[in-house]
Amino acid sequence: MRAAIQPLSLYCSNSSKLMASSSNSLMWFRKGIRIHDNPALEYAAKGANFLYPVFVIDPHYMEPDPSAFSPGSSRAGLNRIRFLLESLVDLDLNLKKLGSRLLVLHGEPGEVLIRCLEENLASAAGIEVFSPVSHTLFNPADIIQKNGGSPPLSYQSFLKLAGEPSWACAPLSTTVSSLPPVGDTGRSDISDVPTIKDLGYEDMAKDDWTPFRGGETEALKRLEESMSNKDWVAKFEKPKGDPSAFLKPATTVLSPYLKFGCLSSRYFYQRIQEIYNNVEGHTSPPVSLVGQLLWREFFYTAAFGTPNFDRMKDNKICKQIPWNDDNELLAAWRDARTGFPWIDAIMVQLRKWGWMHHLARHCVACFLTRGDLFVHWEKGRDVFERLLIDSDWAINNANWLWLSCSSFFYQYNRVYSPITFGKKYDPNGDFIRHFLPVLKDMPKQYIYEPWTAPLSIQKKAKCIIGEDYPKPVVSHDIAIKECRKKMGEAYELNKRLKGLISEEDLENLKKRNTEEDQRQNAQTKRKRQTLNDWIQPQ
DNA sequence: CTTCTAGTTGATGGC
DNA sequence: GGCCATCAACTAGAA
Structure with missing residues (x-):
């Protein structure tokens, strides 16, 4: 018997219990919800008499959580849960076309899978486990090893280390x-892919659904649409994209499909390369389309190689900054009522679409943290993590570290x-009018600062500031000065702290760290030793 | 060890 | 509208 677990495994992938004459295979889909470029599926199918394709729904992640700030589970907003279910329905359809189907199990994955193995495949004496790296272009562990044990902290040094992928x-x-x-599926509690209602949710009004449908079929269709415009692919420059474009987004919007593995990043990479090889010239990393895939790799590598990557405390690449804990400001930001239409419109797009342009994400992240509100980046990270349909643990945390000038990027004067x-891209404010209809009749000269409109204009636009739409929660001119001052002080303190440590406590600290490391090694390092064990679930 | 360079994507004002 | 210097000044990695 073989259990090809893709792309993640509870077990180590270097199993010695290989059974050459195996006839039953279990394929566990976690990420990698696709048929194409799926080495684990291919491996599981090869020579097997029976193949059990399994997805496990973990109630811990999927159960409705009424106490959350938006409909969804404790971990994911409803838009992402729906996206996942759509992806599973599509996977089931594609499996059926190949003479198979998806078996959905419910429960804690470890327990459920062992039960499933016992019930259906118990006759086998040994289990061979195969869990290949196929979610990323590179194996982060390789890059870290090449760099002498620590992840590179700049994109350029990452590029040098990574080189061309071997394949x-x-x-x-x-x-x-x-x-x-x-x-035979025996007496297991196997079901079809559940609906939103089956999971206990009252679905949202369809108007509030993300416009992006989940699944491999949709992913490949979307990829083809982007790739069909060779000139666009060759000349792609991320920073030149228009964050306010919403009728036709300025990027591919393939990130949610990469997140769930509905699209193979390697297949995406090869398709772009194919175009590069057949055109006159093309852009290069970091701004090019391939460069975007490499950002993903860079952040996966940094996240994989950095303990406590998702927090400020005990994260040695993270600046220690005295962020405030203002729940009022946080709620205003989260609920799109900061009084800055550009910010609020983006936050509405986040809630409704689960996706915003990269630069739009920059604007709201900067605003929440070092730019205006000085709220902790972990709070903003949590909101993104829940609401984004493409939220990816490594990439989301990395970008919050970046935007808050806590790591990777340090030019805190650039706010x-x-x-x-937003005005540069969208002087008429169409983006704002679309996502904040309360402002749709505000004249363009006031749409980015409606509080400056004379009352008569506000009345005419049927939008009184302070009643129909909030007054700004801060004065940007004042807030930016205070934030810059605090950032300067925090940086100064971090520098002094570093100096202090190197003079007095370095030896002690080293000793303590070594001891700690050894303890951690014994406890957790075994669990984290493969990329596959580390990637976070849905 | 120190010094130097380059860095995906700021805003502003002058030309 | 595009290009450039200026603002004040950061860090990682290379030299």
Whole structure:
């Protein structure tokens, strides 16, 4: 028997219990909700008489949580849960076309899988586990090793270390043409893919659904649409994109499909390379389309190699900054009532679409943290993590570290203006009018600063500031000065602290760290030793 | 060890 | 509208 667990495993992948004459395979889908370029699926199907394709729904992540600030579970907003279910329905359909189907199990994955193995495949004496790296282009552990044990902290040094992926010119796993049948499913509590209602949710009004549908089929369709415009692909420059474009977004919007693995990042990479090879010239990392995939790799590597990556405390690449704990300001930001239409419109787009342009994310993240409100980046991270349909633990945390000038990026004087930044792209304020209809009749000269409109204009636009739409929670001019001052002081303190440590306590600290490391090694390092064990679930 | 360079994506004002 | 210097000044990594 074989259990090809893709792309994540509870077990180590270097199993010695290989059974050459195996005939039953269990394919555990976690990420990688796709058929194409799926080495684990291909491996599981090869030579198997029966194949059990399984997805486990963990109630811990999927149960409705009424206490959360938006509909959804404790971990994910309803838009992302729906996106996942759509992806599973599509996977089931695609499996059926190949003579198989998806078996959905419910419960804590470890327990459920062991029960499933016992009930259905118990006759086998040994289990071979195969859990290949296929969610990312590189294995972060390799990059870290090349760099002497620590992850590179700049994109350029990452590029140098990474080089070309080993499979760049080789054919990827081909799409399988047929799959072994599903065997006897015994007495397991196997179900079809549940609906939102099956999971206990009252679904949102369809107007509030994200416009992006989940699934591999949709992912490949979207990829083809982007790739069909070769000129656009070749000339792609991320920073030149328009964050206010919403009828036709300025990027591919393939991130949610990469997040769930509905689209293979390697297949995406090869498709872009193919175009590069057939055009005159093309852009390069960091701004190019391939450069975007490499950002993902860079952040996965940093996250994989940095203990406590998702917090300020005990995170050695994170600046220690005395962020405030103002729940009022946080709630105003989260609920799109800061009084800055550009910021609030983006936050509405986040809630409704689960997706915003990269630069739009920059604007609201900067505003919440070092730019205006000085609220802790972890709080903003939590809101993004819940609401984004593409939220990815490594990438989300990395970008919050970046935008708050806590790591990777340190030029805290460069602050996005919540008033003028959006205006450059969208002087008429169409983006604001769309996501904040209360402001749809505000004249364009006031749309980014409606509090400056004379009362007569506000009345005419049927939008009284302070009643129909909030007054700004802070004065940007004052807030930016205070924030810069606090950032300067915090940086100064971090520097002094570093100096102090190196003079007096370095030896003690080193000793303590070594001891701690050894303790941690014994306890947790075994669990984290493969990338697959580390990637966070849905 | 110190010094130097370059860094995905700021805002402003002058030309 | 695009380009440039200026603002004040950061860090990682290379030299």
